Amino acid sequence: MEISNNQLLRFTTAGSVDDGKSTLIGRLLYDSKSIFEDQLASVTATSSKKGHEGVDLALFTDGLKDEREQGITIDVAYRYFTTPKRKFIIADTPGHIQYTRNMVTGASTANAAVILIDARNGVIEQTKRHSFIASLLNIPHLVVCVNKMDLVEYSEGVFNKITAQFEEFSSKLLMKDVRFIPISALEGDNVVNKSKNMDWYAGGTLLNVLETLHISSDINKIDARFPVQTVLRPQSEEFRDYRGYAGRIASGIYRKGDEVAVLPSGFTSKIKSINTGEVEIEEAFAPMSVALTLEDDIDISRGDMIVKKNNQPEPSQEFDVMLCWLNNDAAKPRAKYVIQHTSNEERAMIKSVVYKVDINSYEREEGDDSLQMNDIARVKIRTTRRLMIDSYRDNRNTGSIILIDEGTNETVAAGMII
Amino acid sequence: MKKYYLNYLDELESEAIYVLREVWAQFENPVILFSGGKDSILVTHLAKKAFYPSKIPFSLLHVDTGHNFPETIAFRDDLVEKLGVKLLVGSVQESIDEGRVQEEKGKNATRNALQITTLLDAIEANKIDCAIGGGRRDEEKARAKERFFSHRDDFGQWDPKNQRPELWNLLNGKYFEGEHFRAFPISNWTEMDVWNYIKRENIQIPSLYFAHQREVVWRNNSWIPVSDFLKLDESEEVFSKKIRFRTLGDITITGGIESDADTLEKIAEEVSTMRKTERGDRSDDKRSETAMEDRKKQGYF
Numbered sequence: 001m002e003i004s005n006n007q008l009l010r011f012t013t014a015g016s017v018d019d020g021k022s023t024l025i026g027r028l029l030y031d032s033k034s035i036f037e038d039q040l041a042s043v044t045a046t047s048s049k050k051g052h053e054g055v056d057l058a059l060f061t062d063g064l065k066d067e068r069e070q071g072i073t074i075d076v077a078y079r080y081f082t083t084p085k086r087k088f089i090i091a092d093t094p095g096h097i098q099y100t101r102n103m104v105t106g107a108s109t110a111n112a113a114v115i116l117i118d119a120r121n122g123v124i125e126q127t128k129r130h131s132f133i134a135s136l137l138n139i140p141h142l143v144v145c146v147n148k149m150d151l152v153e154y155s156e157g158v159f160n161k162i163t164a165q166f167e168e169f170s171s172k173l174l175m176k177d178v179r180f181i182p183i184s185a186l187e188g189d190n191v192v193n194k195s196k197n198m199d200w201y202a203g204g205t206l207l208n209v210l211e212t213l214h215i216s217s218d219i220n221k222i223d224a225r226f227p228v229q230t231v232l233r234p235q236s237e238e239f240r241d242y243r244g245y246a247g248r249i250a251s252g253i254y255r256k257g258d259e260v261a262v263l264p265s266g267f268t269s270k271i272k273s274i275n276t277g278e279v280e281i282e283e284a285f286a287p288m289s290v291a292l293t294l295e296d297d298i299d300i301s302r303g304d305m306i307v308k309k310n311n312q313p314e315p316s317q318e319f320d321v322m323l324c325w326l327n328n329d330a331a332k333p334r335a336k337y338v339i340q341h342t343s344n345e346e347r348a349m350i351k352s353v354v355y356k357v358d359i360n361s362y363e364r365e366e367g368d369d370s371l372q373m374n375d376i377a378r379v380k381i382r383t384t385r386r387l388m389i390d391s392y393r394d395n396r397n398t399g400s401i402i403l404i405d406e407g408t409n410e411t412v413a414a415g416m417i418i
Numbered sequence: 419m420k421k422y423y424l425n426y427l428d429e430l431e432s433e434a435i436y437v438l439r440e441v442w443a444q445f446e447n448p449v450i451l452f453s454g455g456k457d458s459i460l461v462t463h464l465a466k467k468a469f470y471p472s473k474i475p476f477s478l479l480h481v482d483t484g485h486n487f488p489e490t491i492a493f494r495d496d497l498v499e500k501l502g503v504k505l506l507v508g509s510v511q512e513s514i515d516e517g518r519v520q521e522e523k524g525k526n527a528t529r530n531a532l533q534i535t536t537l538l539d540a541i542e543a544n545k546i547d548c549a550i551g552g553g554r555r556d557e558e559k560a561r562a563k564e565r566f567f568s569h570r571d572d573f574g575q576w577d578p579k580n581q582r583p584e585l586w587n588l589l590n591g592k593y594f595e596g597e598h599f600r601a602f603p604i605s606n607w608t609e610m611d612v613w614n615y616i617k618r619e620n621i622q623i624p625s626l627y628f629a630h631q632r633e634v635v636w637r638n639n640s641w642i643p644v645s646d647f648l649k650l651d652e653s654e655e656v657f658s659k660k661i662r663f664r665t666l667g668d669i670t671i672t673g674g675i676e677s678d679a680d681t682l683e684k685i686a687e688e689v690s691t692m693r694k695t696e697r698g699d700r701s702d703d704k705r706s707e708t709a710m711e712d713r714k715k716q717g718y719f
Contacts, residue, residue, distance in 0.1 A: 008426035036695045075581065077562045078555045080608045087426040089606055101583055108585040216423040229439040234472040242471060248436040248587070253422065277467035285422045289435035289468070302443055326583050340588050343443070400586045409592040411582045 009215055012091040012106040012139070014130035015116030020147050024116065024185035024206075025079060025092060026057030031192035032207065034081035035060060057185070076106045085211040100359070100374040101326040103133050104414055108400070111215045112141035114206070119152045119182075123165040125360045131166075132359045135173035136322060136376070136416065138393060140218045142178045143209055150184040154197040172362050174393075177213075181206055219286045223390065224252030225313065225398045226306040227342035232291055244275070244291035245300055250342060250397035252308070254292070255283040259309040262300055263388045268309055269296040286397075303344035305388045305398075313398060315386040320354065321401065321415035322392075323371070323379045329405070329412070331371035337412065338404040339383055347384045348403065354378040371413075378418070392416035427615050434461075434603040435468040436587065437566050441548055441601045442468075442475055444591035448548035448601070449506065451537075451719060452478035454490035455666040456623050457552025459497070460612055461603060463621050465550075466501065477504040479549065481537045483529040484511040485647045485668045493624040508540030525649055526638075528671045534717045538574040541598055548591065548599040551719050556608040557696070560711035564602055572596035574717035600719075609664075609696050613689050617682040629662045629680045640673025664689075664696040 015021035029035050039060065047056040079090040091106030107113060113134040117127055134142055144166055152158045159182045170178070181190055182201050189195035192207045204212070232244035254260075258271045272293045274284050284290045292306065300306075307313065325331060331350060339348035355364040356377040371377060381401075392399030403413040424432065438461075441448045450465065452458045465474045480494060498505045510532050513519045518539065519532045541549060555562045563578050567589045570576060582590055591599055604612070616623060634641040635654045641661050642648065647670050650656070661674035662685070679688040710718075 006426055007423060008429045036692070038695055075563050075578065077559075078606070079562070080556045080606070082608070082610065087611070105583045105585055109587075216421070221422055229436070230443045232469060232472045236471070236473075239471045244471070246439050246468070248432060248439075275470065277470050287429065287432055288424065289432040289439070291470070338592075340590065343440075397587065400588065402585060402588045402590065404590055404592060409590070409594065411585075411590045414583070414585045 006086050007215060008087045008089065009112065009210060009213065010089045010091065010110050011112040011114055011210065012093055012103070012110040013114045013116070014093060014103055014134075015126075019116040019118050020185045021092075021116055022058035024145070024147065024183075024191065025090060026060040027185045027188055027191045028207065029060055029079065029081055030057060031188060032081050032083055076102050083207065083211060088210065100129070100133070101324065103130065104137060104324045104326070107133055107137040107139055108414070110139050111218050112143060112210065112213055113139045114143045114145060117144060117146050117162055117166070119146050119148045119158055119162065122162050123169065127166070128169060128362070129359045131170055131173060132362060135175055138396060140176060140215070141213050142175055143206065144178065144180045145206060146180065146182045147185055149182045149189060149198065150187045154182070154195075156198070156200040179203070179209055181209065220251035220395050221253055221285060222251075223311055223313070223395060224254055224308045225250040225390070225395065226254065226292065227344065228300055228302055228304045228306065229343045230302055231300065242293070243297070244293050245306065246291045247343065248289045249284060249286040251286045251395050253283060253285040260294070260306050261309045261312060262298055263305045263307060263312065264315055264386055265299070265304070267298045269294040269298060305342065313388040313390045316389050317386045318351075318380065318382045319389060320378060320418040321381055322418060323377055323413050323415045325371040325373060325375045325377075325413050327405070327410055327412035328373055329408070331413070333369065336406070338406055339381070339401055340404065341387045341389065341401045342398060344387060346387065349382050351380040351382050354380060381415070389417050391418060427611065427618065430604070430607055430611060431464065431467075431615070433606065434464045437589070437601060437603040438465050438468040438550070440589050440591070441550055444589070445548040445599065447544070447546055448550060449477045449479040449544070449546050450550045451552070452480050452494065453666065454480070454494050454624060455552065456612060456616065456627060457554065457604065459621065459623055460616065461550060461552045462497070462501070463619065464603060474501055474503050476550065477506050479506045479508065479540060479544070479546070481508045481533045481540065482510060483533060483668050484509065485529055485670050487624070487626055487666065487669050489624050489626050490666060506540065506544055508536040510536045513539065525651065528668055530668060530671060531713060534713065537719070538717050541574065546598060547593065548601055550601045550603065552604060553602045553719060554607050555605050558710045560708070560714050564605060566602055566605055567591050568600045568602065569593065570598050570600060570717065574598070576715050576717070578711070578715070610689055613682075613686045617686050620682070624666065626663045626666060627685065629660050629677045631658060632661050632674065633657070634659050634661060634674060638673065641676070642673055643669055645669045
């Protein structure tokens with residue numbers, strides 16, 4: 001299949017086993033012909049062993065031994081499929097309440113979130129939770145699938161009622177692009193193939209929507225940010241004076257000759273060359289991995305950021321973040337953590353908790369300073385040295401941080417800079 | 419107007435290069451696990467791009483089962499010389515001779531699982547703190563759960579239920595003495611992506627991937643190559659077939675498929691119409707439903 005000019009779309013699916021999430025993914029893979037014969041044979045065998053009639057589509061997403069035994073998803077699993085229009089990566093995340101951390105993980109790199117609602121139950125707490133996380137993580141596109149339409153006689157009225165319910169509560173959230181699709185993952189209605197049972201629905205199928213979402217603008221192309229990962233100093237005679245700054249462009253566009261500033265030092269220079277591998281190019285944009293050289297010899301190392309002279313992030317040592325606590329060990333008050341921000345690493349302290357958010361009611365709770373697993377809170381952070389930050393709303397790459405506990409080396413929190 | 423977006427292959431390439439550079443920046447002594455298969459060749463190719471004009475700053479570590487295709491070894495030595503990188507070899511034969519592991523018995527005996535001990539020994543002996551692998555999440559259900567940076571405890575074990583969350587592009591490679599990491603830069607590539615990229619970049623791969631005439635026997639539903647290491651049953655008949663291999667592992671367990679695809683274009687075309695997964699011809703994965711998960715927990719690639 002020749003899809004050389006096609007884009008990559010990453011999406012996350014949220015919902016519990018009961019919503020038919022696994023069935024939906026199985027249906028997408030099966031109907032887009034992404035299932036191989038030996039996988040089908042293995043799933044068919046397991047289906048009949050379990051006493052199912054026909055093929056249980058949900059089994060295609062089975063993972064680890066414990067997950068198969070318990071019939072749940074414990075950890076984010078990634079699935080892949082390709083159509084003539086796009087390549088897709090699905091971050092399949094568990095929907096149970098104790099697994100908020102996995103949902104946040106899956107959502108962090110997604111262009112789109114697919115949220116499942118059981119047509120019989122309408123909007124439930126879990127729907128609100130998933131929508132909140134999609135909004136918090138600033139996922140650009142939201143696709144709400146009202147599933148199990150076959151169990152409500154493919155009723156337009158039920159679909160409209162749920163759509164209205166959703167719009168009402170989600171008005172409190174920041175969402176740019178929301179679509180609604182009535183589907184039956186089990187029967188295959190409006191997943192890959194257009195349903196013959198819902199003539200009243202004029203929109204596209206789920207696959208059709210995923211294939212045509214406008215994602216080129218998902219990455220910030222205005223504010224040029226280039227975090228330096230490492231410095232290339234070849235030992236060969238031919239490149240004796242070469243000093244290249246290797247990194248992945250976080251946002252924006254860089255061109256040869258651009259006037260740039262190096263942060264935090266503030267020294268300025270001009271871009272002399274841009275390379276991807278051996279090939280020299282005139283301009284580069286996010287999310288390309290490139291090597292830059294500058295006209296002047298400046299002391300630059302990992303953690304520094306090369307930006308345009310006339311568009312700079314805010315160097316800051318104290319800032320507010322929306323923090324998701326991801327670890328079983330609760331946050332220790334005023335304890336120090338390692339903070340990772342782009343390629344930079346410093347030490348940080350959570351100075352105070354401003355408020356916690358109830359992700360079911362979206363209400364703020366003040367006066368509770370504890371941070372437990374799956375808590376989401378606005379906190380004040382102070383770092384040992386200044387970081388070159390942007391707000392997460394403007395820039396997902398330079399607006400995000402993680403905290404690492406030095407006692408365990410575990411990633412304990414993820415934060416979005418406000 | 420100019421389009422400022424990448425196609426999927428460029429985006430996968432950019433992501434892999436980013437991960438490779440993070441490995442170099444965050445670890446003291448990283449190596450590339452090199453099997454001579456297309457995935458490790460691809461990782462090596464990407465490393466060349468990531469650090470150009472510097473040389474690849476990683477050594478290659480080959481876990482040698484002794485049951486190799488001669489073509490793989492020739493290819494490996496040639497590539498090492500061209501790139502000017504150091505080659506480290508962990509020998510399963512030595513592990514057997516030293517009594518560290520026991521050879522399996524019987525007709526379907528393989529050295530596949532024995533590699534775990536040799537690999538972990540080599541990691542310890544060479545003080546390797548990160549081993550970069552060509553594992554992909556689309557290969558197998560246990561691999562679908564892998565992180566880019568995957569932690570291994572001081573026994574080299576993987577704990578899939580207790581992995582560090584990996585958010586955005588922020589990779590946490592911190593470890594304590596005795597522990598190490600595995601890094602998987604091509605996690606998000608599928609078999610088709612790998613072939614499309616190899617074709618696009620015209621990357622050299624061993625001749626075994628192209629259709630060629632070979633002596634084979636029909637075993638476990640695939641064509642197993644006849645070699646000095648294969649014990650034949652009296653009932654087994656040797657055929658001469660035009661075959662090629664979709665994956666390369668031990669010569670004793672790697673099954674070929676009948677094929678006429680003798681160019682990269684034809685291979686890519688053939689792979690796009692394949693209806694079986696590539697590991698479907700690997701008898702190491704057929705032993706049980708959780709064969710890969712079980713081996714991975716112990717420290718397998």
